[in-house]
Amino acid sequence: MPERLARRLWFGVGPGIGVADASEIVRTVEYADRAGLDFFTVSDHPYFGDRLEAYSSLALLLGRTRNITGVATVTNTPTRPVPLLARSLATLSVLSGGRVVYGVGAGGYWDDIVRFGVDRLGSAAAVRAMEEAIGLVRALHGGGAPVTLDGEFTRVDALDPAAVPAPLVWTGSVGPKSLAVTGRTADGWIPGNAADWRSERYRTSRPLVDEAAREAGRDPADIATVFNLPGRVTDAPLPSTRDATGRWLGGSTGQWTEELTEAVLEHGASGFVYFASGDPSGRIGIERWAEEIVPAVREAVAKG
Template identity: 35%
Template structure:
């Protein structure tokens, strides 16, 4: 996730295209508007309000996407970022998706209007019970902007532990999920079928290779079968 206030959109666009070419089309761009104002200013970045950050992010996305299209020139006159006829290129190896990790209603609506993907923040920052409402805000904004909600990929980040014995699973607040592989598969099925997520990232409570192995070998296959993709 690149913090926009610490890097100009032109530099981000060029670096992203280069990384995509070097990786054979495997790079996606996470773009943050700048959530830690004091840390950004301490690092020499601009001192902006949350509203100004959103305006800057919108201008940056226009510039970045313009620079990924070779053959033309990018002209943007904004409050925070401008470009006066810069030629685009190099072209990425594939259409790079721009991802936001939005939390508030205005930022979520901006995700619906502009982003290719939404990485829902871990429950510490966005509690589980807010996920469905957040998805609805994104969907509504996408439709109002003439987009299809399905064009926006959604990632859920899940924190917890894969256990041997069944546990009580309650998706509320930021409580970690402590459950068997079969129960984890049911959680994924619920979040995919009822809440609208496409992909899932597992954050084990402890740095344990056995947990990642269990996720890959037990949870993922069971979830795929449950979703009819096995």
Template identity: 35%
Template sequence: MTDYKRPLSFGVSLDPSAAAWDQTRQLARTAEELNLDYLAVQDHPYQAGHLDAWTLISHLSSFTARISFLTDVADMQLRPPVMLAKAAMSLSSLTGGRIQLGVGGGGIPDAIASMGGPARRGPDLVAFAEESVRLLRTALAGGVVRLHSPYHSIDGYRAGPVPPKPVGLWLGAQKPRMLAMTGRLADGWISPLNIYVPPLEVPSRQEIIDKAAVEAGRDPKDLRRIYNVIGAIGDHGDAPGLVGDVQHWVDTLTQWVTELGFDTFIFWPATDPQRQLTIFANEVVPAVRERVASLRSAR
């Protein structure tokens, strides 16, 4: 693979559990103080113990001033595209453009059905997701949304308010048809966790995205590439994902930029989130930025 030479950014995933609220709030404050770029919130509303993602992001945005937010990823089967765009545009307008919209087709059909959503699978899910992404793109641009299909009935909604900065539309995908959709339509690819899409499997997925982008007349270099990275920094041998000392993390993330094509990393601390976040932001992030800049300059 290749380095797409996009600017690097880093974030942390926040626990949406109601029971972890105090820790989540403190983690958000620490991430902003340490100059990370994103606070990412997963969207599993069928989990009884989880806070609603948009409610959580809205509340956190009220006591942060700079850091941006990312839905990682919003479930399009439970969040109709026009209303999802409205929520993202509204919150972006209220926060000075600090919202990026990560979306997914909805990967747990039975759980979605438990909340009254349709349990779509296979080609039906892909067709629904593509239509939803197209509607989102129109709405996020402030256009008039009109469509009557088996999936949607929208009769000329004029979208707004248009926020000060465009809301990026990033698609969570791991299988070929959704990856190709990313290349055709999305502003970026959100890869599942590194334990679900390990590094050795990334190049084939990037190739699908790039091929679809080129066929759609798009430049693959214009797409963001986001990797959700679970792991632990230090001696935590029983932790999942990427585990090792600071140097190992720096070497690995640098390689994932220059060889796998990622430009954004969302850290999912597997243990002791506050301490892990501090090490990540103070020691790993600046070293990766410096190493990547040096390698890019040399090339």
């Protein structure tokens, strides 16, 4: 099982999830594994027919790699029976040697979720369902006595936990109630809408996570912040790495290195996901990410 994410730097790649891109997705994750990246991500939107199903993708990609960790960012809780999800996670963990993280969300696309045949939940109920799911997934790992739960959203009767350590939990929390769940229960948080360390979303949301963690008797430093970073890796420096709204655009390898090092040392960032599918430079972009930017950031951070 990977050590606690908040206590190390992790660098990942988002290879895409489109059915039409399947072969390139496999090649990208295999390359990321060889290049020493720490994790890859797949999104979970099973109601879209042009996208690969997340957990099937995780299984295949973990089977094609040796060291890299996989995570669905984030699992669409309303569309998956939680006890079966727990078994899927335990199975992936056993088969991969612990290389899986449980990414979880409350469900943000309710019109589409309803089309999938799921009853609509209000926002408060969806957050309660997410917290209940996190607790049950953890309870169904680690061995021990059978688990019975007469929950608000799931019932199980005397289910044996898998004799496998529970995975790390990352959330994609957005609203105050779900951010509080992150503070109480999670190991990591992925700010929504690719918000980064300079964004208003991050500045207003992370304190809610920290407050809930302290109220639960936890150290907020144990909850990692993992930033999604769509952006270009360019040959020459850009005049500005951000647009007029402050949103990250990318830049040269030097500009990426400077910004990410600042994010770690001054803003407490613990992880970054480079979205290879969003960079028109394609393979060149991911190679610069894995072979130039990531080693440079690690070195700069080590020097402090």
